[in-house]
Amino acid sequence: MVSGRANSGPGGPVLLSLRRDASPGPIAAGSRPQDGVRRRVVHNPLPRDPVTTGAGAHARTVHPSRRPALVLLALTALSLLLLLLLPAPPGRAAPGDDPVGEWPLRPRPEVVDRFDPPAVPWGAGHRGVDLAARPGQVVHAALPGRVAFAGRIAGRGVVTVSHGDTRTTYEPVAATVEVGDLLPAGAPLGRLELAGSHCFPRACLHWGWLRGETYLDPLRLVGAGPVRLLPLWRDAPWPLPAGLRPAGAPAGRPGGGGRW
Structure with a gap:
């Protein structure tokens, strides 16, 4: 060999x-x-070692393994820059920038119970406001949007309207709209029911406003400012025949009312 x-x-x-x-x-x-x-x-x-190119003062060391990381870093920085420069989608209010809405009842109603958010997500509180009304009164959308829910929950009629990153809720309401309907501000949603009223045996509308899972004060939509609460018993309550309990009202509490 x-x-x-x-x-x-x-x-x-x-x-x-x-x-x-x-x-x-x-x-x-x-x-x-x-x-x-x-x-x-x-x-x-x-060879896996760095390669030196050039000679003398112009010599440059190239690390092949670092090139993909540098390219990825540059692309990430460019993507973040584009996101910052692109305008926000139209029709969505940024957090802290309240849209201008309308009262859901006409004429302007009295507020009988104010917004009192719970300290913890499942704690006691009042996740909206109660507005004095009469049974059968027309309920209107406070903001333009799309109907996200129209039906009954625990015996109460509920309507939810989505406004992009927020949504408003109305109850107890017998809905005259359907899921998917596009509505302008002030459009009729349905008629107020007595069963499930927070103010039973008086009728009132429970009006809520949420961003994600966070409850907000809906009075901010109408710029109501400080609220003067109306006593629930300013007038005589709506009379009910003896022994009559509205549909959806739990036993032991005639109207199924209460704060939530």
Whole structure:
């Protein structure tokens, strides 16, 4: 066996190994030449160390493994810049920027119970305001939007209207709208019911406003400012026949009222 020294190739050092057969055979016409030497070329893998390009003061070291990370960092920075420069979607109020709405009852109603959010998500409180009304009174949308829910929950008629990043709720209401309806501000939603009233045996509308799962004071939509509460018993309550309990009212409390 005859071995030669390693030469340098484009991909790294090249080891040239030569092996001579003891008795090479004759070469047939048209066949592969047989000179008795078998050649095998072995290429070393590319070096993983940094590569230095240039010479002298202009020499520069390139780290191949860092290039993908630098490209990814540049793309991320560009994406964040584009998000900051793009305008916000129209029709959505930024947090803290209250839209101008309308009262859901006409004429302007008296507020009989104010907004009193709970200290914890499932704690006691009042997640909206109660507005004095009469059974059968028309309830209107406070803001333009799309009907997200219209039906009954625990025996109470409920209508929810979505306004982008916020939504308003109205109850107890017998809905005259359907899910998916697009409504302008002031559009009729339905008529007020007595069953499920917070103010039972008086009728009142419970009006709520939410951003995500956070309850907000709906009076901010109408710029009501400080609220003067109306006594529930200023007038005589709506009379009910003895022993009559409205549909949806739990046993033990005639009207199914109460704060929530």
